[in-house]
Amino acid sequence: MNWRVLAGAIFSGLLAFFVWLAYDPLPASGQVQMVRQAVVQESPVLKPPPAPDPAWKPTALPSSLRSAAGEAPRPAWYRMRFQLAQQPSEFWALLLPYFSGGGQIWLNGHIVGDIPVSTPQMHVRWERPQLLLLPPGLLRAGTNDFCVHAAPVEGETVLNFPAPRVGPLSELRSQYERRLFWVHTMPELTIGGCLVVSVMVLLIWWRLPEELLYGWFGIATLMWAIRTLTFVIEAVPPERWQWWRLVYLASTGGFIVVMALFASRLAGLRSRRVEPCLLAYWAAGPAWFLLSGLGNDTPVNVLWTAGLIPIAIGAVTVSFVAAYRQRTVASLVLPVALAAATLCGVHDYLVAWWPEALMPIAPDWAGERYFLLHHGANALLVAMGLLLSARFVRSVRAVRDVNETLASRIADREKALAENFARVAELERQNAAAQERKLIMREIHDGLGSKLFTSLSRVERGAMDGPQMAASLRACISDMRLALEALAPDDHDLLIAFGDFMFRWQAELQAVGVRCEWTVDVAGDELPLAPHATLQVLRIAQEALTNVAKHAHAKRVVLSLRRSDDWLLLSIHDDGTGLGSPIAATGRGVLNMRARAEQLGSTLTIEQSEGQGTRVVLALPLQADVFLAAYTRAERLG
Amino acid sequence: MSSALPVEQNAGMPPLLENLPPTRVLIVEDEPEFLHHFTQAVLADPALSLDAAVASGAAALAVLSATAPDVLLLDLGLPDLNGIEVIRHVARACPQCDVLVVTMFGDDQHVFEALESGATGYLLKDLGLERIAASIHEVRAGGSPISPSIARRVLERMRASQDAAPADLPAGAPAPAPQPDRVLTPREIELLKLTAKGLSFERVGELMGISPHTVVAHVKKIYRKLAVHSRGEAVFEATQLGLL
Numbered sequence: 016m017n018w019r020v021l022a023g024a025i026f027s028g029l030l031a032f033f034v035w036l037a038y039d040p041l042p043a044s045g046q047v048q049m050v051r052q053a054v055v056q057e058s059p060v061l062k063p064p065p066a067p068d069p070a071w072k073p074t075a076l077p078s079s080l081r082s083a084a085g086e087a088p089r090p091a092w093y094r095m096r097f098q099l100a101q102q103p104s105e106f107w108a109l110l111l112p113y114f115s116g117g118g119q120i121w122l123n124g125h126i127v128g129d130i131p132v133s134t135p136q137m138h139v140r141w142e143r144p145q146l147l148l149l150p151p152g153l154l155r156a157g158t159n160d161f162c163v164h165a166a167p168v169e170g171e172t173v174l175n176f177p178a179p180r181v182g183p184l185s186e187l188r189s190q191y192e193r194r195l196f197w198v199h200t201m202p203e204l205t206i207g208g209c210l211v212v213s214v215m216v217l218l219i220w221w222r223l224p225e226e227l228l229y230g231w232f233g234i235a236t237l238m239w240a241i242r243t244l245t246f247v248i249e250a251v252p253p254e255r256w257q258w259w260r261l262v263y264l265a266s267t268g269g270f271i272v273v274m275a276l277f278a279s280r281l282a283g284l285r286s287r288r289v290e291p292c293l294l295a296y297w298a299a300g301p302a303w304f305l306l307s308g309l310g311n312d313t314p315v316n317v318l319w320t321a322g323l324i325p326i327a328i329g330a331v332t333v334s335f336v337a338a339y340r341q342r343t344v345a346s347l348v349l350p351v352a353l354a355a356a357t358l359c360g361v362h363d364y365l366v367a368w369w370p371e372a373l374m375p376i377a378p379d380w381a382g383e384r385y386f387l388l389h390h391g392a393n394a395l396l397v398a399m400g401l402l403l404s405a406r407f408v409r410s411v412r413a414v415r416d417v418n419e420t421l422a423s424r425i426a427d428r429e430k431a432l433a434e435n436f437a438r439v440a441e442l443e444r445q446n447a448a449a450q451e452r453k454l455i456m457r458e459i460h461d462g463l464g465s466k467l468f469t470s471l472s473r474v475e476r477g478a479m480d481g482p483q484m485a486a487s488l489r490a491c492i493s494d495m496r497l498a499l500e501a502l503a504p505d506d507h508d509l510l511i512a513f514g515d516f517m518f519r520w521q522a523e524l525q526a527v528g529v530r531c532e533w534t535v536d537v538a539g540d541e542l543p544l545a546p547h548a549t550l551q552v553l554r555i556a557q558e559a560l561t562n563v564a565k566h567a568h569a570k571r572v573v574l575s576l577r578r579s580d581d582w583l584l585l586s587i588h589d590d591g592t593g594l595g596s597p598i599a600a601t602g603r604g605v606l607n608m609r610a611r612a613e614q615l616g617s618t619l620t621i622e623q624s625e626g627q628g629t630r631v632v633l634a635l636p637l638q639a640d641v642f643l644a645a646y647t648r649a650e651r652l653g
Numbered sequence: 654m655s656s657a658l659p660v661e662q663n664a665g666m667p668p669l670l671e672n673l674p675p676t677r678v679l680i681v682e683d684e685p686e687f688l689h690h691f692t693q694a695v696l697a698d699p700a701l702s703l704d705a706a707v708a709s710g711a712a713a714l715a716v717l718s719a720t721a722p723d724v725l726l727l728d729l730g731l732p733d734l735n736g737i738e739v740i741r742h743v744a745r746a747c748p749q750c751d752v753l754v755v756t757m758f759g760d761d762q763h764v765f766e767a768l769e770s771g772a773t774g775y776l777l778k779d780l781g782l783e784r785i786a787a788s789i790h791e792v793r794a795g796g797s798p799i800s801p802s803i804a805r806r807v808l809e810r811m812r813a814s815q816d817a818a819p820a821d822l823p824a825g826a827p828a829p830a831p832q833p834d835r836v837l838t839p840r841e842i843e844l845l846k847l848t849a850k851g852l853s854f855e856r857v858g859e860l861m862g863i864s865p866h867t868v869v870a871h872v873k874k875i876y877r878k879l880a881v882h883s884r885g886e887a888v889f890e891a892t893q894l895g896l897l
Contacts, residue, residue, distance in 0.1 A: 492779060516851070517851045517852075518801050518852075518853070535850070
């Protein structure tokens with residue numbers, strides 16, 4: 016907050032500094048005279064009437080010569096005097112703060128100025144002041160007499176004439192320039208500024224059509240630029256003058272209507288019926304003007320322009336109501352600016368049409384005929400711009416806040432998802448582990464358990480002698496070893512379990528005189544496999560090796576474990592006599608092997624041929640082993 | 654250690670060097686059945702002489718203080734003492750004595766601890782009588798058995814200690830003297846890797862171009878390094894404190 020105060024202070028300081036730099040105090044030598052009295056007579060003749068003429072009527076200046084009702088005012092001569100102590104040596108000048116209709120200026124019987132008046136070829140309305148040089152030779156000590164022939168502006172009902180000022184050129188030039196700035200240069204600047212702003216804002220609106228406030232603001236500035244243009248262009252051919260009238264009407268009406276729309280939008284009001292009605296009313300004025308024929312604008316002026324007043328009042332009311340509802344500093348900006356502009360409008364109306372009302376209150380001010388609406392409207396536009404920029408800042412902030420909120424929400428959601436995922440993975444792992452445990456328990460129950468129960472019952476019956484019992488127990492131990500081997504590796508690696516298995520079996524086979532060779536051809540150092548699958552593979556191998564050791568009378572057995580594409584192939588090839596009879600081939604051991612292979616989803620082939628020994632091949636599809644994949648994935652995630 | 658016998662020259666297995674005095678054996682086993690089993694095996698072999706067969710750690714220590722057996726058959730699960738402590742005692746008091754740990758299968762963790770404490774080898778409890786005697790001769794001849802899982806554990810142990818070695822040094826203490834035998838030689842590591850895959854000693858020997866006896870001799874050397882290594886820091890500390 017502090018930096019804002021500081022920035023505001025610096026900005027205000029700079030502004031004051033520049034105003035001081037640009038301020039040009041009026042030189043006041045006391046020699047400038049303001050002429051307050053005149054005699055007047057209506058006359059179209061372009062030569063001053065003689066002084067002693069009963070037609071002259073005295074009048075105070077500034078004067079507003081009203082014509083008879085329903086008639087256009089006529090040109091008139093004004094005769095005035097001023098005193099000089101002595102003939103000045105420097106250039107003197109005559110300043111007419113306004114001289115809308117143009118006309119001639121005579122000094123001591125000589126013409127010193129001729130401002131163009133409306134003619135059939137050219138329509139004029141001078142907004143600028145007039146500064147006329149008074150040649151020193153024409154001035155004389157004592158009383159100087161000068162006459163001004165003032166022509167009315169076409170279409171106006173009053174002939175206004177200012178209080179002329181007479182004085183040294185150097186002093187009057189400053190006054191002239193100041194007035195010129197406010198009534199001519201300022202509108203020009205307004206036009207330029209308004210056009211730039213409106214183009215910019217309308218471009219924004221073009222890209223963001225849903226932001227209607229920008230659109231209204233852009234149109235309002237454009238309307239104002241066009242309306243102001245009609246004041247800057249002072250002389251136009253009459254046929255175009257009517258078009259300028261049209262443009263003036265349309266832009267004035269447009270400005271007011273758009274202001275009303277802007278105010279209602281800003282207040283949050285949005286009526287589907289009122290808005291089109293307002294726009295239609297706006298369009299109606301120019302249309303009426305066109306239909307009733309150019310040049311006949313009185314009814315339009317009287318009725319349609321009058322209709323704009325309630326619209327303006329409505330806009331002001333709406334903005335005040337909105338400010339009352341919102342009760343923020345920002346909400347006060349628009350109604351205050353609107354009210355100020357309205358006051359300016361009232362002031363201008365009085366100055367233009369009813370100067371007598373102002374005269375008693377502020378005679379000097381009223382005589383200057385300064386029109387304030389230009390500046391009030393500029394202030395209004397600036398206020399609208401401020402509101403829009405505040406709105407823009409607010410929406411940018413809101414977007415940023417929303418983004419931040421969204422980002423944090425996404426982060427939360429991601430965290431929740433990750434937790435969820437971890438939970439699911441943990442469940443999956445637990446599930447897999449439980450599944451695994453179940454399979455292994457069944458293995459132990461069906462294998463070791465049943466063997467032990469069978470042996471126990473046979474021993475209890477006395478149907479088992481020592482060596483038989485020893486053999487049975489050895490088989491049990493062998494079974495248990497196998498389970499331990501399958502379960503031992505922490506990383507569920509078939510290669511490790513197979514290594515342990517072969518290490519044990521080598522010794523056992525050697526003991527019965529069978530030479531054993533084995534090869535492993537698996538890419539990589541490990542072959543992850545679920546423990547129960549490892550157990551089944553090893554059981555099949557054990558069954559095969561047991562057959563070799565017990566029945567085959569083999570001298571040599573070759574084991575190979577290899578991976579070919581998506582298959583794991585375990586082959587056990589001996590050079591023995593085979594299983595002997597076909598019955599043995601369908602015996603319990605082989606059946607067991609087949610059942611286990613089926614459980615794994617693999618195939619078991621047993622080939623026997625005379626003199627070639629027996630070859631048992633287990634083919635385990637690795638990709639099809641979904642349980643393996645799920646198991647290892649769960650393990651790794653856990 | 655008494656592994657000075659040149660293994661390469663000792664080609665026969667079991668060694669049939671009749672002129673040598675019989676190997677003196679002490680059996681420590683609390684299970685009467687196995688005690689009987691082992692005693693039978695030792696008595697049945699003329700090249701072995703039984704010093705004593707006891708059923709408790711305290712008795713074993715008492716026998717050890719009186720006699721100097723060549724081989725100690727030791728069950729780890731004793732009722733009074735932890736078998737590991739007995740091994741440590743033997744390693745300290747009679748370093749010439751080979752300790753053979755008697756174990757159930759699938760008991761690798763205990764076997765490994767025993768090897769780290771200084772045991773030279775291990776016997777499986779379900780071996781036949783003749784295999785028991787043969788194993789004792791093997792150990793005396795300078796060899797040691799090793800299973801794939803034990804080989805894996807040794808490899809892991811070495812790797813872990815090598816990784817952790819620099820961090821192990823206490824910051825302010827004087828650095829221990831470098832121990833060249835702390836680290837296994839590349840050939841020893843290769844042997845362990847082959848063994849860890851489950852290959853037999855014959856096959857390992859073939860692949861490494863050495864005889865199976867050399868393989869088991871290497872294993873015994875590895876065990877010794879393992880024991881030295883695991884006790885290295887303890888020994889160093891003890892020396893520093895003047896206990897040794």
